[in-house]
Amino acid sequence: MLQIERIISSMSYGNSKPIKIVADDGKTYVLKFRKDYVNGKDRSNTNEYIAYKLIEHFSLHIAPQTLKLIEIDDLTIELAKKSNISKESLAYMMQSKGTNIAIEFLEDCEKAEKNEIEHKAFISEVRTIDMILMNADRTLDNTNILRDQTKKSKFFAIDWGLSLDATELYSDVKKGTIDSRLMYYQNVDVVKRPEYIFNDSLSFKTLDTKDIEGIITQIIEGIPDEWETNFCAEYIIEILTSRVQNKI
Numbered sequence: 001m002l003q004i005e006r007i008i009s010s011m012s013y014g015n016s017k018p019i020k021i022v023a024d025d026g027k028t029y030v031l032k033f034r035k036d037y038v039n040g041k042d043r044s045n046t047n048e049y050i051a052y053k054l055i056e057h058f059s060l061h062i063a064p065q066t067l068k069l070i071e072i073d074d075l076t077i078e079l080a081k082k083s084n085i086s087k088e089s090l091a092y093m094m095q096s097k098g099t100n101i102a103i104e105f106l107e108d109c110e111k112a113e114k115n116e117i118e119h120k121a122f123i124s125e126v127r128t129i130d131m132i133l134m135n136a137d138r139t140l141d142n143t144n145i146l147r148d149q150t151k152k153s154k155f156f157a158i159d160w161g162l163s164l165d166a167t168e169l170y171s172d173v174k175k176g177t178i179d180s181r182l183m184y185y186q187n188v189d190v191v192k193r194p195e196y197i198f199n200d201s202l203s204f205k206t207l208d209t210k211d212i213e214g215i216i217t218q219i220i221e222g223i224p225d226e227w228e229t230n231f232c233a234e235y236i237i238e239i240l241t242s243r244v245q246n247k248i
Contacts, residue, residue: 029102035095044161051160133163
């Protein structure tokens with residue numbers, strides 16, 4: 001697991017108030033906290049973890065970063081108190097002791113506008129992973145897509161923190177209403193919602209679904225034991241397996 005060597009700053013975007021850090025492997029990462037603005041704890045990080053593992057498994061060319069696990073302890077919190085991060089970032093960090101996630105920072109990138117994104121294969125792959133994960137948090141106002149300023153035609157998708165239908169799946173499991181909504185979660189077509197940036201596209205990437213239940217199970221079992229989303233594990237496996245098999 002990575003350790004924090006240096007804290008650089010809060011990021012200029014992201015409701016979860018992530019921070020930019022240097023880890024003990026010498027690389028720069030965006031650190032996303034276990035606790036953020038989403039109701040509950042570990043929801044966003046669980047969604048990000050699943051997304052990046054599925055992107056890696058299906059060899060999607062939309063997010064070149066590597067996701068790593070990173071620790072926040074008392075020493076790093078003291079370091080943060082002396083650093084140049086926002087009050088909001090510090091507050092989230094203080095509630096996030098333990099295992100968090102770090103995503104490699106992409107240099108020379110800026111937020112992209114929809115009219116800049118014309119690469120059909122990229123759009124198809126983004127729609128595919130968003131559809132599987134029920135992520136509609138990609139809008140005209142906030143595309144959650146970065147453009148490489150050194151290669152203007154190169155784009156990267158980011159931020160799956162509001163997957164699983166804006167984390168509503170976790171709420172339904174906790175409230176005991178999940179069984180009556182299983183069919184909804186297995187079939188909801190989030191990429192056709194009016195707010196979704198690519199709702200005018202119809203294409204998906206064809207995926208190899210061989211042993212997909214086993215693959216998804218392996219990913220979910222890799223979630224840190226301490227994360228408070230593990231109570232949803234069986235439902236997440238069942239729903240995501242169904243969505244890969246039936247929707248793409």
